Amino acid sequence: MPEGDSVWRAARRLHAALAGETLTRSDLRVPRFATADLTGRRVLEVTPRGKHLLARIEGGLTLHSHLRMDGAWHVFAAGERWRGGPAYEIRAILGTADRTAVGYRLPVLELLRTTDEDRAVGHLGPDLLGPDWDPALAARNLLADPARPLGEALLDQRNLAGIGNIYKSELCFLAQVTPWTPVAEAPDPLRLAAAAHRLLDANKDRPRSTTGRPGPGLFVYGREHRPCLRCGTPVRRADQDGRPTYWCPRCQSGPAGDPAPNR
Incomplete structure (x- = not known):
């Protein structure tokens, strides 16, 4: 299971690749959200909360993921070969004109209203690497x-x-x-x-x-x-x-x- 520092680094990589950019590709490969289409929306930020990742997207949406034991997000340049695992392990793809973020083996992946984030992370204690640390x-x-x-x-x-x-x-x-x-x-x-x-x-x-x-x-x-x-x-x-x-x-x-x- 990843530690908070590695999740913090993953959020920073995703934020650097996606924040401020408009999504040109969106593919959520979980049954509940398979028909969701985020293309044309701008990614506002990607932030960690404990071991959770929150990608906040224009229109009041948040893509929430948790890596648990085996999950990982990888970022690739346009045209770069994806090397995070076999295609059947891909659970999410978020692409911009220059970068593509690919989530492999994500055991938790859900799209929710940003105003409802507490449903996913509201139970957490103070975040060791967050602004609420106490x-x-x-x-x-x-x-x-x-x-x-x-x-x-x-x-x-x-x-x-x-x-x-x-x-x-x-x-x-x-x-x-x-x-x-x-x-x-x-x-x-x-x-x-x-x-x-x-x-x-x-x-x-x-x-x-x-x-x-x-x-x-x-x-x-x-x-x-x-x-x-x-x-x-x-x-x-x-x-x-x-x-x-x-x-x-x-x-x-x-x-x-x-x-x-x-x-």
Whole structure:
């Protein structure tokens, strides 16, 4: 599942390609909106909201998409060969005179009135990379269910919007507790929310890093059996709510998940 920083970059690419331009091609390949025709309308902006993408279009319309695990938007120049996957995986095409944006494997794609955007994103907590970011509100949201495991609470987009599985593991490492630690037993949620914002904001324009070292780098995510970058202890992995989760048994205190089978 993409993280908020990668969705922010996708929105920026789409905005640069489409905003201010008139659509000369429109093809929404989902049954409910297959007959919708957006040609002749100008794209006003493309903006992220947490992990959601909102393409606002002239006439009070918004094309809402969510990438989830496998979705992607690619932008191609006129005449350029499309290279995002086979044609049967295409769910949306938005073309202008110079650029074509093609959405592949989009599990969520809907056309709605811009005034109705809250139906799609109104449930989200404060956006880590948005103008509504409010660390105090995010901390209060996390503490609303103090017995909930911290990792699950961080992934709940109703608490704060933009954290995916990578940042969940990395933030728990930085807080020095395991993702199964109850929120009430974790360090200051306000500092944790501020750290989440700091990481996503820093990484939106660079290769993702949480270590503070030059270049890309993660402390624990994806490092099963490899040494923790802080203490050298082999990193462990277990599933949490169906998602692979990584932690260092020495640097992080608290309950641990059941190891993944055959690992």
